Amino acid sequence: xxxxxxxVDLWSLRGRVVIIAEKPKAASKIASAVLPSYRKxxxxxxxxxxxxxxxxxxxxxxxxxHIFNLSTKLSGYPVFSYEWAPSFEVDRRSLHIKKFYQAxxxxxxxxxxxxxxxxYDIEGSVIGFLIIKFLGDxxxxxxxxxxxxxxxxxxxxxxxxxxxDYEMIEAGLARHELDWLWGVNISRALMSxxxxxxxxxxxxxxxxxxxxxxxxxxxxLTERNLHIPYPIFSLSLVVEKDSARVGASREKGVFxxxxxxxxxxxxxxxxxxxxxxxxxxxxxxxxxxxxxNLGDLQGEAYRIYGFSPYKTQEIAERLYLEALISYPRTxxxxxxxxxxxxxxxxxxxxxxxxxxxxxxxxxxxxGRLKPREGPKEDPAHPAIYPTGVKPPHNxxxxxxxxxxxxxxxxxxxxxxxxxxxxxxxxxxxxxxGETFYSEGQYLVRKGWLLYYYFHTPRETRIPSFRKGELVRxxxxxxxxxxxxxxxxxxxMSILKWMESVEIGTESTRARIIExxxxxxxxxxxxxxxxxxxxxxxxxxxxxxxxxxxTKVELTREFxxxxxxxxxxxxxxSLVVEKAKQTLSSLIEKFEPRKSGVGKELAIRLxxxxxxxxxxxxxxxxxxxxxxxxxxEAYRRLKEGYQEWxxxxxxxxxxxxxxxxxxxxxxxxxxxxxxxxLKGSVLVLD
DNA sequence: GCAAGGTC
Numbered sequence: 001x002x003x004x005x006x007x008v009d010l011w012s013l014r015g016r017v018v019i020i021a022e023k024p025k026a027a028s029k030i031a032s033a034v035l036p037s038y039r040k041x042x043x044x045x046x047x048x049x050x051x052x053x054x055x056x057x058x059x060x061x062x063x064x065x066h067i068f069n070l071s072t073k074l075s076g077y078p079v080f081s082y083e084w085a086p087s088f089e090v091d092r093r094s095l096h097i098k099k100f101y102q103a104x105x106x107x108x109x110x111x112x113x114x115x116x117x118x119x120y121d122i123e124g125s126v127i128g129f130l131i132i133k134f135l136g137d138x139x140x141x142x143x144x145x146x147x148x149x150x151x152x153x154x155x156x157x158x159x160x161x162x163x164x165d166y167e168m169i170e171a172g173l174a175r176h177e178l179d180w181l182w183g184v185n186i187s188r189a190l191m192s193x194x195x196x197x198x199x200x201x202x203x204x205x206x207x208x209x210x211x212x213x214x215x216x217x218x219x220x221l222t223e224r225n226l227h228i229p230y231p232i233f234s235l236s237l238v239v240e241k242d243s244a245r246v247g248a249s250r251e252k253g254v255f256x257x258x259x260x261x262x263x264x265x266x267x268x269x270x271x272x273x274x275x276x277x278x279x280x281x282x283x284x285x286x287x288x289x290x291x292x293n294l295g296d297l298q299g300e301a302y303r304i305y306g307f308s309p310y311k312t313q314e315i316a317e318r319l320y321l322e323a324l325i326s327y328p329r330t331x332x333x334x335x336x337x338x339x340x341x342x343x344x345x346x347x348x349x350x351x352x353x354x355x356x357x358x359x360x361x362x363x364x365x366x367g368r369l370k371p372r373e374g375p376k377e378d379p380a381h382p383a384i385y386p387t388g389v390k391p392p393h394n395x396x397x398x399x400x401x402x403x404x405x406x407x408x409x410x411x412x413x414x415x416x417x418x419x420x421x422x423x424x425x426x427x428x429x430x431x432x433g434e435t436f437y438s439e440g441q442y443l444v445r446k447g448w449l450l451y452y453y454f455h456t457p458r459e460t461r462i463p464s465f466r467k468g469e470l471v472r473x474x475x476x477x478x479x480x481x482x483x484x485x486x487x488x489x490x491x492m493s494i495l496k497w498m499e500s501v502e503i504g505t506e507s508t509r510a511r512i513i514e515x516x517x518x519x520x521x522x523x524x525x526x527x528x529x530x531x532x533x534x535x536x537x538x539x540x541x542x543x544x545x546x547x548x549x550t551k552v553e554l555t556r557e558f559x560x561x562x563x564x565x566x567x568x569x570x571x572x573s574l575v576v577e578k579a580k581q582t583l584s585s586l587i588e589k590f591e592p593r594k595s596g597v598g599k600e601l602a603i604r605l606x607x608x609x610x611x612x613x614x615x616x617x618x619x620x621x622x623x624x625x626x627x628x629x630x631x632e633a634y635r636r637l638k639e640g641y642q643e644w645x646x647x648x649x650x651x652x653x654x655x656x657x658x659x660x661x662x663x664x665x666x667x668x669x670x671x672x673x674x675x676x677l678k679g680s681v682l683v684l685d
Numbered sequence: 686g687c688a689a690g691g692t693c
Contacts, residue, residue: 508691
């Protein structure tokens with residue numbers, strides 16, 4: 001078969017054809033783009049689109065994501081056998097899928113051809129294939145391939161149908177099986193260990209995405225709790241020019257010792273002047289932002305309104321279902337060139353809130369609408385944009401906020417750069433190597449900030465300076481500070497981290513973060529995200545017995561295997577078999593230690609008391625009298641004195657006092673320092 | 686019941 005003739009035109013087929021879309025919205029768009037005319041019927045409340053003519057009957061039906069899910073009837077572990085089952089039969093949270101399943105049974109009955117028209121990505125290939133496998137006939141199946149739901153592209157794709165993309169399907173099936181095998185088996189191992197220790201069932205979980213995410217949070221918060229602050233000294237100046245006062249910071253940053261800071265400060269005080277070494281003023285042009293993908297929208301809604309990523313995602317999904325915005329679960333920062341931007345703008349202009357902005361945009365662009373785009377792409381969906389449909393008057397305020405972000409961002413991407421003048425002056429302080437700088441900026445053209453004003457830079461204009469000019473110093477500020485611990489993670493920073501290491505997807509990242517809270521691994525306090533003793537314990541246990549699962553590299557390995565399946569270098573059965581072997585041998589090594597692990601986790605759950613208690617916190621003590629966290633804090637506290645005595649020349653006791661008092665000190669370190677001062681913990685060499 | 690991945 002040569003290349004060209006391997007394509008099949010829908011309109012060359014004869015008989016009864018069913019087209020399967022991934023979701024109702026897509027089914028509707030496919031029907032109106034591809035069918036010359038259709039009748040819309042409803043089965044179990046699910047719309048089907050039917051065309052009859054030219055010896056052909058075509059029905060467009062729709063899934064609602066995955067209709068089938070892996071499951072097993074077996075309990076216990078290791079469990080290596082499973083089968084695909086309708087999701088609503090194995091999980092009552094999926095009951096809303098049942099009507100789609102029933103409508104698909106109707107739509108697939110007695111067909112001559114089955115066309116998988118789900119999103120052209122690995123999951124879409126699986127969704128369509130399983131429906132055809134269980135409700136149709138894979139021997140009579142074809143695949144439609146399109147990367148956007150625009151009418152022209154859809155029509156074209158149905159003229160160039162191919163055979164089923166079996167390589168992609170096999171890769172997709174393997175992804176499901178690998179995640180299931182690792183997730184279900186390790187989760188069961190943890191739960192079973194606790195059950196053996198205390199005879200009670202507790203729900204615990206582990207997985208390829210959630211466990212590395214938990215490990216990341218554990219690592220961040222552990223470093224924070226173990227932070228030893230070091231004294232640092234910040235020297236800044238206030239200079240005066242044309243009766244304007246300007247603050248200046250030291251270019252080399254902070255001093256490590258007070259004596260050095262004092263030396264420089266006193267020289268400047270004596271001289272009373274600094275000299276302008278350099279002054280630069282440049283106009284910078286800042287191009288419009290990229291169109292939103294979900295992660296960027298979540299980031300902005302968090303930054304501007306404090307919405308959690310999950311909240312933003314839920315709102316965006318509701319806006320999508322009300323047809324106000326395009327598909328939100330996308331990674332793309334690109335807008336389809338086939339989209340009628342002008343029409344959307346005209347519709348947006350019917351909303352008084354945007355009328356003026358649209359008029360302004362059309363006038364500044366002269367109607368030539370070319371969006372700025374970012375590098376990120378998505379195989380199945382474009383960036384998020386407003387559809388132009390007018391929101392109802394009673395749209396809840398939080399939904400309106402997210403909608404407004406999407407509209408304003410969409411307007412901004414067509415606009416012009418804003419222009420800002422950035423100023424930078426460098427003063428030499430008359431001490432070799434000691435320079436200070438001030439920066440200022442002021443806006444000279446608003447550009448896209450008119451539409452998307454959430455980024456408006458602060459105006460901090462400073463006077464202009466001449467090189468060589470002497471400037472009077474009116475203040476010399478020497479501040480004693482402490483080195484700061486790493487920031488506490490937030491739901492948003494966790495999600496951004498997941499994006500940066502490429503684990504999870506747009507649809508799942510925010511949800512998986514919520515799962516960590518729901519399991520009791522993480523909790524929210526007034527301070528922000530905290531990790532619980534259970535969360536720490538789970539990471540320690542998995543890190544010891546199933547270390548692969550705590551690392552993002554497992555995802556990289558999966559991706560490599562899936563790619564190899566796709567290009568025919570290996571097969572799904574080989575990849576899955578290897579995973580089973582790996583899991584078997586890990587579980588084999590886990591078994592003899594299971595009781596101990598169960599007890600440890602039960603202690604973390606507060607279900608049993610530790611055999612010996614940490615003198616500071618009451619957690620299970622190691623061989624000494626402290627838990628592993630306070631022991632590590634104790635070790636670092638002793639180690640930290642070296643540096644403190646170099647910088648400050650303090651006694652050990654004064655060092656402890658200062659560390660105990662500092663607000664930058666990590667929680668565990670502070671607790672140890674206080675205990676040593678009280679005498680409840682002795683310092684040994 | 687446990688994963689991650691779709692989507693109502």
